[in-house]
Amino acid sequence: MTNYRTAETVSPGHPDKIADLISDHVLTNALKTNKKSKVAVETFLTGTKEGGLVVVGGEISDIAEITDDKVNAIVKDALSKTIKTSFEDFDLDNLNIMNVLTPQSEEIRSAVEDDEDLGAGDQGIMVGFASDETDSKLPKTFDYSRQIQKELWDLQHASTQLDLDSKVQVTTGGDVVKVVVSTQHQKDIDLANLFEEVSSIVSEIISEEFKLDLNPSGSFVKGGPAGDTGLTGRKIVVDAYGPTVPVGGGAFSGKDPSKVDRSAAYAARHLAKNIVDHGLSKKCLVRVSYAIGKAEPYELTVDTFNTLNVDESVLNDFVSKFDMKPGAIIERLNLLDVDYTTDTLFSHFGTEGRNWEQKEDI
Numbered sequence: 001m002t003n004y005r006t007a008e009t010v011s012p013g014h015p016d017k018i019a020d021l022i023s024d025h026v027l028t029n030a031l032k033t034n035k036k037s038k039v040a041v042e043t044f045l046t047g048t049k050e051g052g053l054v055v056v057g058g059e060i061s062d063i064a065e066i067t068d069d070k071v072n073a074i075v076k077d078a079l080s081k082t083i084k085t086s087f088e089d090f091d092l093d094n095l096n097i098m099n100v101l102t103p104q105s106e107e108i109r110s111a112v113e114d115d116e117d118l119g120a121g122d123q124g125i126m127v128g129f130a131s132d133e134t135d136s137k138l139p140k141t142f143d144y145s146r147q148i149q150k151e152l153w154d155l156q157h158a159s160t161q162l163d164l165d166s167k168v169q170v171t172t173g174g175d176v177v178k179v180v181v182s183t184q185h186q187k188d189i190d191l192a193n194l195f196e197e198v199s200s201i202v203s204e205i206i207s208e209e210f211k212l213d214l215n216p217s218g219s220f221v222k223g224g225p226a227g228d229t230g231l232t233g234r235k236i237v238v239d240a241y242g243p244t245v246p247v248g249g250g251a252f253s254g255k256d257p258s259k260v261d262r263s264a265a266y267a268a269r270h271l272a273k274n275i276v277d278h279g280l281s282k283k284c285l286v287r288v289s290y291a292i293g294k295a296e297p298y299e300l301t302v303d304t305f306n307t308l309n310v311d312e313s314v315l316n317d318f319v320s321k322f323d324m325k326p327g328a329i330i331e332r333l334n335l336l337d338v339d340y341t342t343d344t345l346f347s348h349f350g351t352e353g354r355n356w357e358q359k360e361d362i
Contacts, residue, residue, distance in 0.1 A: 002173055002174055003173045004171055004172070004173035004174060005139070005140075005141040005171070005172050005173050005244055006141065006169065006170065006171040006172075006243070007139065007141040007142035007144075007145045007169070007170055007242035007243060007244070008145055008167060008168060008169040008170075008238065008242075009142070009145045009146050009148075009149040009167070009168050009238050009346065009347070010149070010166070010167050010168075010235060010238055011149060011152065011153050011156065011164060011165060011166040011167070011183075012081070012082050012153065012164070012344075012345050012346075013082045013083065013153075013156070013163065013164025013165040013166065013184070013223070013224055014165055014166070014167065014224075014230075014235070015045060015046075015165070015224055015225040015227070015228050015229060015230025015231075016230045016231060016232075016234040016235045017082075017230075017235060017344070017345075018043075018045060018078065018079065018082045018083070018224065018225060018230050019042070019043040019044065019045055019230040019231050019232040019234075019253075020043075020232050020233070020235070020239075020251075020253035020254070020344045021078045021081070021082060021253075021341065021344055021345075022043040022045075022054070022056065022074060022075055022078045022079075022232075023041045023042060023043045023056075023058075023232045023253045023254030024253050024254060024340040024341050024343065024344045025074040025075075025077065025078050025341050026039065026041045026056060026060070026066060026071070026074055026101075026254065027039045027041060027253075027254055027255070027256060027340050028338075028339055028340045028341050029064075029066065029070060029074060030060060030061070030064035030065075030066055030256070031256065031336055031337075031340075033063070033064055033065050033066075034061070034063040034064060034065075035336045035337075036061070036063060037060065037061045037063055037064035037256060038059070038060070038061045038104045038121075038256055038258060039058075039059075039060050039061070039064065039254065039255065039256040040058045040059045040060070040104070040121075040254065040255055040256075040259060041056065041057070041058040041059075041060060041101065041232070041254035041255075042056075042057055042058050042231070042232040042233065042254055043055065043056050043057075043230070043231070043232045043254070044057075044229070044230070044231050044232075045225040045229070045230045045231075046090075046225055046229040046230070047087065047089030047090040047225055047226045047227075048089055048090075048096070049088075049089060050094070050096060051088075051089065051090065051091040051093075051094030051095060051096070052089065052090035052091060052092075052094070052095045052096065052225065052226075053095070053096045053098070054075050054095055054096070054097045054098070055098045055100060056071050056074075056075065056097070056098065056099055056100065056101060057098075057100040057101060057102075058101060058102075058254065059101070059102055059103065059104045060101045060102075060103070060104065061103070061104055062103055066099075066101055067099075068099045071097060071099040071101070072097050072099075075095070075097050076092075078341075079092055080092075082164055082224070083163070083164060083224050083225075084163045084164055085163050085224075087222060087226035089226055090224065090225050090226035118258060118295060118325070118326045118327035118330070119292065119293035119294055119295055119326065120258075120260045120264075120290035120291065120292055120293065120294060120295070120326050121255075121256075121258040121259040121260060121261075121292065121326070122250075122259060122260065122261065122290075122292050123289075123290060123291050123292050124248055124249065124250050124260060124261055124264075124289065124290060125248040125249065125287065125288070125289045125299075126248045126250070126260060126261065126264040126265040126267075126268050126287070126288050126289070127240070127245065127246050127247060127248050127265065127268060127285065127286070127287055128265065128266075128267070128268025128269035128270070128271060128272040128273075128285070128286040128287075128288075129240075129241045129245045129269065129272050129284070129285050129286070130269070130272040130273040130275065130276040130277075130283070130284050131276065131282065131283040131284075132276050132282045132283070133283075136349075136350035136351075137273050137276055137277075137350065138241055138242075138347070138349060138350045139241055139242050139244050139245060140172065141170050141171070141172045141242065141244070142170075142241055142242030142244070142347075143350070144170045144172070144177070144205060144206055145168045145169065145170040145242070146346055146347055146350065147205045148168045148170070148179070148181070148201060148202055148205055148206075149166070149168040149346060150346050151201045151204070151205070152166055152168060152181065152183060152198065152201060153166070153346075155197060155198075155201065156183065156184075159197075160186075161185055161186045161188075161189045161190075161194070162183060162184065162185050162186070162189075162194075163184035163185065163186070163223055163224070164184065164223075164224065165183075165184040165220075165223030165224045165227070166181070166182060166183040166184060167180075167181070167182045168180070168181050169181075170206075175209070176208075176209050176210060176211050177206050177208050177209065177210040177211070178210070178211050178213070179202050179206070179210050179211065179212045179213070180212075180213045180216060181198050181202075181212065181213070181214050181215070182214075182215050182216070182217065182220055183198070183214075183215065183220060184220050184221070184222075184223035184224070184227075185215075185219070185220060185221065186221070187219075187221055191214070191215070194214065195212070195214050198212065198214055199212050232251065232253055232254050233251030233252075233253060233254075234251075236249070236250070236251050236252075238347065239251070239252055239253075239344070239347055239348050240265075240347065240348065240349065241347075241349065245285065246285075246287075248261070248265065248287075250262075250265075252265060252344070252348055253340075253344050257326070257329070257330045257335035257336060258326060258330075260290045260326055263326060263329045263330060263333070263335055264288050264290065264297075264324065264326070264329060265348075266329070266333055266335070266348070266355075266356040267288070267322070267324055267329040267332075267333065267356065268286040268287070268288050269286075269348075269349050269356050269357075270322070270332075270333065270355075270356040270357075270358075271286050271302075271319065271322045271324075272284040272285060272286045272302075273356075273357060273359075274318075274322075274359060274360055274362070275302070275304070275315070275318065275319075277359040278318070278359070278362070279309055280304075280308065280309055280310050280314070280315055280318060281304035281305075281307045281308045281309055281315075282304075282305075282307035282309070283304065283305045283307045284302065284303070284304050284305075284307075285302075285303045285305070286300070286301070286302055286303075287299060287300075287301040287303075288300050288301075288324055290326075295325040295326060295327065296325060297324050297325075300319070300324055302315065302319055318362065321362055333355040333356050334355055335355070338354075338355070
């Protein structure tokens with residue numbers, strides 16, 4: 001049986017990613033106001049007959065000083081970067097923006113006091129992955145999809161005939177790479193010309209023979225939150241490594257670094273990537289788990305898929321240099337000074353310059 005692999009990505013103009021972006025705007029604003037801010041924010045947005053609804057809710061420290069005015073400004077700033085066209089049911093100038101943020105739970109606050117033994121902000125399992133099959137150290141099929149999506153995003157911005165919602169899906173393993181691209185467009189667009197433009201993008205990224213299906217539904221005029229509801233945390237596979245790598249289950253966006261859903265997932269990627277970057281193995285998966293309020297991980301597992309190039313004792317010594325307690329992770333990766341408004345775009349992994357992508361001098 002053919003060993004097919006399929007992966008998809010979505011643009012920052014997809015409604016779920018707009019929701020992620022708004023949540024991460026709130027987080028970044030809160031940490032700039034006070035680095036001790038604790039944040040767990042989710043955003044919901046949808047089209048309505050009245051012009052659109054955006055709900056920003058969750059828990060946040062009072063010291064973050066996120067007022068109604070700040071929420072309104074944050075929402076409008078994020079939408080200005082991800083939507084070109086207003087619709088009757090999602091009019092950028094006629095939105096109902098609701099701020100339903102509440103103070104952080106006292107029980108959670110006491111479990112994550114800021115000290116050297118900062119406890120995990122929740123229980124959970126986090127996964128990190130790296131492979132030398134691509135320059136980004138991401139799975140090949142997912143990397144193809146991600147690269148196409150990034151180039152398509154540039155085209156969407158540059159073209160007056162395109163809006164900003166899109167999806168890219170790539171299937172490898174057969175005689176032909178199958179590529180599906182759905183991109184939002186104006187009513188009067190020349191679809192034949194768009195096909196040529198998108199095909200050119202794909203050919204620059206995929207050297208193998210490919211088959212492109214463009215907008216298989218026929219047309220894609222109404223998109224973004226006018227076409228579909230958006231919700232923070234609904235694209236966790238797209239945010240990570242694609243479907244060939246397990247996910248721990250927790251979303252990243254809208255969460256401050258005391259939430260190990262985010263910080264430990266970044267640390268797991270950092271460790272896995274350094275194992276591969278230093279030539280210890282060709283492929284690596286790191287799994288780590290925590291209990292709320294406890295600093296020491298309950299599990300730290302490293303799987304090199306029989307590609308280990310050194311003695312296991314060398315690997316164990318290398319791994320021991322990466323302290324996986326939440327407080328140590330935050331300090332090592334400088335997670336209180338990250339611009340999370342860019343971190344959420346095109347997967348949280350694989351982009352040079354992010355602290356958890358750096359090769360350490362060990």
